[in-house]
Amino acid sequence: MDEFLITTQNSLMNIDNDPPSSRRLLIYSSRIEDGKKLEEVFSKTGTKVQTTNSVSDAKRILERNDFSMLVVAVADKDCDGMKLLEWTNDTILGIKKVGIAKNQCVELYNKVYKLGADHLFYFDSLVIDKLTLAIEELHKNGKRWFERKSGGFQGCSKRIIAECSSDATLLLAGPHGVGKSAIARLIHDNSPRRSEPFIVAECAHYMSAAETMDIFRGKELGIKHPLYRNQQGLLAQANRGTLFIHEVCHLPIHVQEVLATVIQRGVFTPQNLTKEVKFSGRIIFSTNVDLAEKVRAGEFSEALYHCIHSNVLRVPPLSDCLDDVIPLAECFIKQYCAENGLSVPRLTKGAINKLNNHIWVSNVRELYSTIVRACSEYRGDTIGKDDITLYETEKEVSHHSRRYRVTKALQHTKGNKAQAAKLLEINRTTLYAWMKAEGISKDYR
Numbered sequence: 001m002d003e004f005l006i007t008t009q010n011s012l013m014n015i016d017n018d019p020p021s022s023r024r025l026l027i028y029s030s031r032i033e034d035g036k037k038l039e040e041v042f043s044k045t046g047t048k049v050q051t052t053n054s055v056s057d058a059k060r061i062l063e064r065n066d067f068s069m070l071v072v073a074v075a076d077k078d079c080d081g082m083k084l085l086e087w088t089n090d091t092i093l094g095i096k097k098v099g100i101a102k103n104q105c106v107e108l109y110n111k112v113y114k115l116g117a118d119h120l121f122y123f124d125s126l127v128i129d130k131l132t133l134a135i136e137e138l139h140k141n142g143k144r145w146f147e148r149k150s151g152g153f154q155g156c157s158k159r160i161i162a163e164c165s166s167d168a169t170l171l172l173a174g175p176h177g178v179g180k181s182a183i184a185r186l187i188h189d190n191s192p193r194r195s196e197p198f199i200v201a202e203c204a205h206y207m208s209a210a211e212t213m214d215i216f217r218g219k220e221l222g223i224k225h226p227l228y229r230n231q232q233g234l235l236a237q238a239n240r241g242t243l244f245i246h247e248v249c250h251l252p253i254h255v256q257e258v259l260a261t262v263i264q265r266g267v268f269t270p271q272n273l274t275k276e277v278k279f280s281g282r283i284i285f286s287t288n289v290d291l292a293e294k295v296r297a298g299e300f301s302e303a304l305y306h307c308i309h310s311n312v313l314r315v316p317p318l319s320d321c322l323d324d325v326i327p328l329a330e331c332f333i334k335q336y337c338a339e340n341g342l343s344v345p346r347l348t349k350g351a352i353n354k355l356n357n358h359i360w361v362s363n364v365r366e367l368y369s370t371i372v373r374a375c376s377e378y379r380g381d382t383i384g385k386d387d388i389t390l391y392e393t394e395k396e397v398s399h400h401s402r403r404y405r406v407t408k409a410l411q412h413t414k415g416n417k418a419q420a421a422k423l424l425e426i427n428r429t430t431l432y433a434w435m436k437a438e439g440i441s442k443d444y445r
């Protein structure tokens with residue numbers, strides 16, 4: 001074995017309640033003796049293990065069986081192990097991926113991370129206790145993140161990767177349901193802080209300014225509340241880990257100012273102490289409103305705004321990433337089926353057209369719930385257009401909607417107007433009129 005590296009893909013598939021027997025692990029190593037060594041080590045973690053030295057066998061086994069984790073020996077950045085990891089990205093969903101290498105190599109590390117990995121272990125430091133803990137942690141990590149490949153999401157993907165190795169305060173900005181919370185978790189799980197806590201502050205849920213302050217700084221000893229672990233506030237819980245402050249605009253200004261101090265000076269004062277305590281966690285904020293506008297309206301702390309506005313990651317709406325709709329839908333179908341022990345249905349052409357032509361006002365969240373609904377309603381082995389129930393909204397008949405549908409239809413048919421008109425259920429004259437009205441070039445494809 002030339003190099004061994006353990007990496008794991010963040011899983012968005014919650015198998016927290018799975019019985020341990022369902023935690024099956026497949027090991028791939030091109031060298032039989034290395035595969036055996038790995039099998040020996042991983043078996044000690046209490047996981048059921050199967051080993052293969054052939055990529056095609058590994059693919060076949062993964063396609064036919066329900067494995068929760070894949071361990072891959074990756075010798076160099078272009079080895080078969082890498083190709084296997086890459087293949088699983090598009091094919092096998094809901095599986096955690098673990099790669100193994102012998103020597104530290106930054107290029108290899110980056111490449112494996114780009115393939116969706118989030119942990120890194122070296123062969124020489126395969127300590128059973130640590131490995132068992134890492135596997136347990138992986139199984140707890142919520143649902144699986146699906147790597148989006150559309151042109152519209154590429155900028156965002158690059159920033160996500162860069163943010164994993166940064167420690168700077170970050171603001172995730174974007175409309176509802178685009179995946180801001182999922183991205184915050186993804187960044188934490190891929191950062192050096194991954195073994196520390198990821199703490200979420202759901203600002204819209206807090207009642208009063210006083211309660212919110214307690215939630216961040218901690219409660220007087222003796223008072224019980226599900227949000228305070230040992231009376232610790234969120235800041236103390238997230239110290240060393242990541243604190244994700246979702247929908248920061250809902251925080252009372254007074255609390256926003258406390259957070260500005262935490263960011264600027266790296267300290268906070270817990271409720272039950274009089275002296276300051278060092279805060280070494282990372283804070284990730286999210287917003288779906290324009291914070292600059294809120295500052296102008298006097299509704300958002302200028303001090304906090306100055307701390308967070310320089311590092312913004314904008315998450316695009318699904319309508320800017322049209323090529324993600326079907327791959328995401330297929331990912332959700334596979335997830336649903338894996339969770340419910342069902343065989344995976346295929347989307348018919350009609351269903352694909354219907355999904356492609358819809359305006360996803362609530363973005364990925366709406367797509368996800370639409371697919372879950374379809375999965376629980378379809379009969380047979382395909383999901384057809386009638387199995388998909390879409391909730392029409394006013395926006396769908398708006399100007400924006402028409403442009404979206406026309407461009408989508410033209411992209412889908414590679415610029416063929418007759419086919420695009422058919423897809424949109426209009427005649428060609430109307431299509432030309434719509435294109436003109438929307439300023440869409442005749443050559444658009």
Ligand SMILES: Nc1ncnc2c1ncn2[C@@H]1O[C@H](COP(=O)(O)OP(=O)(O)OP(=O)(O)O)[C@@H](O)[C@H]1O
Pocket residue numbers: 012143144145146147148174175176177178179180181182183288364365368
């Ligand atoms: N790339 C992805 N792969 C898999 N699931 C995703 C992906 N992006 C988003 N989702 C899913 O879409 C749903 C909405 O995502 P999320 O809650 O992160 O959005 P949000 O921007 O935080 O929304 P809001 O601001 O309304 O709370 C979640 O179920 C999330 O798991």
